[in-house]
Amino acid sequence: MSLFLWVFTWWPSSALSLLLSVVGRQTGLEVVQATVCSRLDLEALKYTYAMVFALEEINRNSTLLPGVKLGYRILDSCSRYPWSLQGGELVPLLICAASSTSIIISRILGPLSVPVISYLASCPCLSDRTKFPNFFRTIPSDIYQARAMAQLAIRFNWTWMGAVVANTDYGQLAIQVFQEEIQGKGVCLEFIETVNRENIMSDARRAALKIKASTATVILIFCWYTDVKKVLLELAKINVTDRQFLASEAWSTSDDLLQDLAISKVASGVLGVAIRSSTIPGFENYLRSLHPSHRPDDEFFREFWQKEFGSCSGTESLEGVQHPFTDTSQLRVAHNVYLAVYAAAHALHSLLSCPNRDSPPGNNSSTCSSPKHIKPGELLQRLNKVNVSTPQGEMFHFQGADIPAKYDLVNWQNTPEGSLKLVLIGHVDGFDLHLNESAIQWSTGSNQVPVSVCSESCPPGTRKANRKGEPLCCFDCIPCAEGEINNRTDSLRCERCPSEFWSNSEQTACVPRQLDFLAFNETLGITLTTAAVSGAAVTTAVFVVFILYHKTPMVRANNSELSFLLLLSLKLCFLCSLVFIGRPSVWSCRFQQAAFGISFVLCVSCLLVKTLVVLAVFRSARPGAETLMKWFGPGQQRGSVCLFTFVQVIICAIWLSLSPPEPRRDLGFQGSKVTLECSMASVVGFFLVLGYIGLLACTCLLLAFLARKLPDNFNEAKLITFSMLIFCAVWVAFVPAYFSSPGKYVVAVEIFAILASSYGLLICIFAPKCFIILLRPEKNTKKNVMAR
CATH class of the missing domain: 3.40.50.2300 (Response regulator)
Known part of the structure; x- marks a missing residue:
């Protein structure tokens, strides 16, 4: 009346097959050496005695398998798979070691539903219940x-x-x-x-x-x-x-x-x-108590004893000896063996436990067997539901073939x-x-984690660019483009900042774009301001000269009243350019264009009337044209200037009342700055102002060109012709430059056109006169002025 449970361990140098038997109140030991192996493996030997220790512990347990004693048979298979089934008996449960052995044995015993429990077979393939329905293990996959x-x-x-x-x-x-x-x-x-x-x-x-x-x-x-x-x-x-x-x-x-x-x-x-390591209480004392005299049939232990002590005199002992065989500080595989034996014992206990053994078979609350008639298939079913509790209180169960990892x-x-x-x-x-x-102590000898990368991590502000033909872990770090950021490490792309934001210098964050406008304290602003103030100062100086010499022929001969009005308008032209500099506001945006348009119309109107006066004077010298000068007297001249200027005032008033320029942030120019500019809500109004100035300027240029060859030195037509040529050239060039300039340079272009045309008028018309008045006073005579 015996039931055999095989325990087979596989080790490279030697392997042990441990055959357990369930017998009625009997315990026996049989050692069968099937072949001679090269050497004895101490670890495998320790696993063997872990199994023996577990069996003896179970046999002493009055609650687990009462009335049944477990025995064992140790077989040496020497790492040879065919020998793993030696013994010549069909057994209901086998405990084995390595994956290859487990695969072979499970396939052989699977059709017979014989359970196989492994303590060392970790191959993931063994978790497949369709191929290995009879396999269990106490080691994780x-x-x-x-x-x-x-x-x-x-x-x-x-x-x-x-x-x-x-x-x-x-x-x-x-x-x-x-x-x-x-x-x-x-x-x-x-x-x-x-x-x-x-x-x-x-x-x-x-x-x-x-x-x-x-x-x-x-x-x-x-x-x-x-x-x-x-x-x-x-x-x-x-x-x-x-x-x-x-x-x-x-x-x-x-x-x-x-x-x-x-x-x-x-x-x-x-x-x-x-x-995982665990403890088996009492196992170390058990190992140290082993002696060949107590195990006369154990050839494996006798071989170990002779190797360590050289003889078996009976006085040798493992007590107090420091040896790997007796070291139980970290039991790993041996503990898996221990659990495997307990799993088998609990499954047997469940199968052999009959709560109502004396009642008729049909009334049994659970299916049970006797030690004489254990069917492997029934034991397999019990193993699937086993819940192991070791004497140390450790609990585990099978999840399919596996245990929790x-x-x-x-x-x-x-x-x-x-x-x-x-x-x-x-x-x-x-x-x-x-x-x-x-x-952790690393291979470098320090506590710094070793670095193992193909490419260093891409810091924030850059993005990863994979190298062609190389693994994804090998890459280059490309800086983010302007206006793009990345605040993460090893990012594959950079993000573009919102329209009113720009990337910082590190390309890691979007920051508000700085307001950009033509300021008084920057180089360009200082240069233009200096030019405007200088022009106004020179104009004032000329005005003073003309006042001081207002009775001289040179001043009187050139229509002194219109000259003074022209100087005043030129001064306004120079000063109006200052309104374009500085932070745009609602007031400045509306005032600057009106001031520019009206000042220049006043200036050009004075030149146009002066040209008409020159033509009228020479026409009146002809017979029958005496009445022509009545239409060009001082009153008519002032009235004409006011009329021409009033038309521009009306245009500006309508423009500013219907659709005035307003301060606006220009986000179109990509950069770290956003331009604050005066936006032309109505381009039509702006071009009407420019067009009217251009109409007067072209009319003046045409009339001055016709009067340029009239006799007498006092003829201003030549000077007006040159000045208007410069004026028109400047403003013709202004239009394409204005629309092609970026950001604040649009304002700079308009200021430059204002100053250039104003300086052109001031120099061409008044420089020759001031030269004669101040440096050639001998020519400032009526005779010289009236000379032909």
């Missing part, structure tokens, strides 16, 4: 450790990494999940090197040279610890000690690597994901002896990463 490692890369901003993976399902599936997890997260793999167990020396050398040539400083390794050791030794040979390694659980806690001084400089600072995060740190020690720096609970960053 590699999907979760790959996700945790991707989270670490993202958290530390390692965007440029290398990877070395085993050319097995373990390595290939893990790197595939890792790549899926980092997709779209800004992390790239520079290279993926695969290593094969059959060619490990050459592959390790190739991987080491690839790591040395790489620009990535963080290297991800999904390999078995023996393969990793070869790679690290090759790196030590070529003195590569500046790489930060990210370790998978297959080698992150390997004592063989931690104690090897040859790789301590290369492996310092390793950050790894590890199978939990990992430790470990760090390899230097010790004074030169070796490395394992330091717990955090843990992973499902998708949550809990990490004490301050406790």
